[in-house]
Amino acid sequence: MRCVVLTSVSLVAALLLLALPSGELSPRHCCAGGRWQRSETENNTVSSKSSESKMTSVEWATAPSAQKDLHVPPLQELADVLSRGLPENFELASAEVAPCPDLTRPPYNLAASGLCGNAELVELGGPPYLMPLVRRDKVYDLGALLRHLGRDPALLAGAGAGPWPHVGVNCEGIVNLSVRGGVVEQGTRIVTVEGGGATYRVRRLPANETRSALLGNYLLSDGAPGQVLKVTAEKRTGPANFITAIREALQKHYGDRVVGLGGMFVLREGRARFHVMPDFSATPMTSEEDLNRWLKFYEMRSPLTHVGTLVTGDMGLDLRLQHFHGWGEHGDGGHYHYDTTPDAARYEGYFVPAARVLRLDAPVETHTMGRD
Numbered sequence: 001m002r003c004v005v006l007t008s009v010s011l012v013a014a015l016l017l018l019a020l021p022s023g024e025l026s027p028r029h030c031c032a033g034g035r036w037q038r039s040e041t042e043n044n045t046v047s048s049k050s051s052e053s054k055m056t057s058v059e060w061a062t063a064p065s066a067q068k069d070l071h072v073p074p075l076q077e078l079a080d081v082l083s084r085g086l087p088e089n090f091e092l093a094s095a096e097v098a099p100c101p102d103l104t105r106p107p108y109n110l111a112a113s114g115l116c117g118n119a120e121l122v123e124l125g126g127p128p129y130l131m132p133l134v135r136r137d138k139v140y141d142l143g144a145l146l147r148h149l150g151r152d153p154a155l156l157a158g159a160g161a162g163p164w165p166h167v168g169v170n171c172e173g174i175v176n177l178s179v180r181g182g183v184v185e186q187g188t189r190i191v192t193v194e195g196g197g198a199t200y201r202v203r204r205l206p207a208n209e210t211r212s213a214l215l216g217n218y219l220l221s222d223g224a225p226g227q228v229l230k231v232t233a234e235k236r237t238g239p240a241n242f243i244t245a246i247r248e249a250l251q252k253h254y255g256d257r258v259v260g261l262g263g264m265f266v267l268r269e270g271r272a273r274f275h276v277m278p279d280f281s282a283t284p285m286t287s288e289e290d291l292n293r294w295l296k297f298y299e300m301r302s303p304l305t306h307v308g309t310l311v312t313g314d315m316g317l318d319l320r321l322q323h324f325h326g327w328g329e330h331g332d333g334g335h336y337h338y339d340t341t342p343d344a345a346r347y348e349g350y351f352v353p354a355a356r357v358l359r360l361d362a363p364v365e366t367h368t369m370g371r372d
């Protein structure tokens with residue numbers, strides 16, 4: 001039975017591949033010849049081209065795994081808490097229970113129509129696999145993960161590191177993958193730094209490339225329509241970004257009862273500060289300053305669709321409290337920090353509370369750097 005399913009998966013994947021463009025380039029950010037380049041500091045990267053594509057992925061059956069239940073308040077209560085809390089950071093804000101719009105449509109553009117059904121958060125690896133020095137063995141096959149967890153239909157969406165073995169360099173991953181009847185719909189985008197940091201390039205992964213690497217924060221659900229938490233915010237007046245504002249409002253109300261949300265938001269107007277990871281550092285990064293010198297920062301343009309997760313506490317699982325990556329049709333994409341045009345900022349988000357956190361392949365030796 002399993003073989004039959006797998007065969008049809010690869011067949012469909014092969015057919016899909018034929019139908020897909022090999023990549024997506026924004027004219028503005030396309031580098032010369034579409035080739036990626038490495039700056040001098042990224043010298044140690046490509047050890048042997050041939051071994052990269054064959055890089056074996058972490059085995060899910062034996063990878064360290066832990067899970068904890070989250071507190072799941074009723075949607076209306078969450079909406080009330082946010083309606084009270086968000087005005088601390090936004091002049092106009094609303095939170096309500098609403099039917100999820102069809103998320104496969106613009107400007108949402110997800111691989112499944114909704115966020116609902118058996119929602120949980122999945123955190124893979126962590127920043128200790130990136131710094132001080134990269135752990136190249138931390139390659140994660142997300143398609144295999146869904147099969148391992150027996151999740152079908154499923155939507156896996158969120159922020160992670162892209163599959164460096166696929167492009168030969170470290171990259172951001174805007175993960176957006178669904179599976180239905182054994183067939184994977186791979187809508188994940190990756191972003192690479194180009195020209196030693198001068199610019200960046202967004203491309204879509206082919207249907208048969210379901211790997212990611214190093215770290216990731218994902219919402220895992222059935223991808224079904226249903227009632228969700230709709231949050232809008234305009235005109236930022238406080239110091240917190242959209243996600244921090246939500247997380248802190250929830251944390252303040254729920255205290256030790258840890259709440260986790262997964263979902264997506266669109267920055268409809270304004271611009272935002274993003275980073276894109278360049279290729280792995282050849283020298284150990286041992287401080288937040290080292291990390292910020294290594295990362296490449298850019299101001300990106302709306303509309304930007306973001307996917308990711310937030311939790312109000314760590315639960316002793318070494319969790320990253322929030323992590324969103326965003327992408328736009330115009331060719332921008334990367335890791336969201338905050339909007340740079342507070343007056344113009346206009347956010348619209350859809351979230352679901354998760355029932356539990358699944359913590360996979362957590363670093364044994366950890367640190368608190370790189371969680372911003």
Ligand SMILES: *[C@@H]1O[C@H](CO)[C@@H](O)[C@H](O)[C@H]1NC(C)=O
Nearest residue numbers: 039040041042043044045282
């Ligand atoms: C990059 O690698 C080349 C070849 O191994 C070496 O000659 C060069 O010194 C290296 N540059 C840096 C900045 O490490």
Ligand SMILES: *[C@@H]1O[C@H](CO)[C@@H](O)[C@H](O)[C@H]1NC(C)=O
Nearest residue numbers: 109110111176186187189327
């Ligand atoms: C997500 O996947 C869908 C379906 O493959 C695709 O149309 C969409 O552009 C993707 N969205 C993002 C944000 O990458």
Ligand SMILES: *[C@@H]1O[C@H](CO)[C@@H](O)[C@H](O)[C@H]1NC(C)=O
Nearest residue numbers: 017053206207208209210211
């Ligand atoms: C995906 O398919 C292409 C073309 O058939 C192949 O070259 C590549 O190795 C495949 N990638 C993976 C990860 O299986």
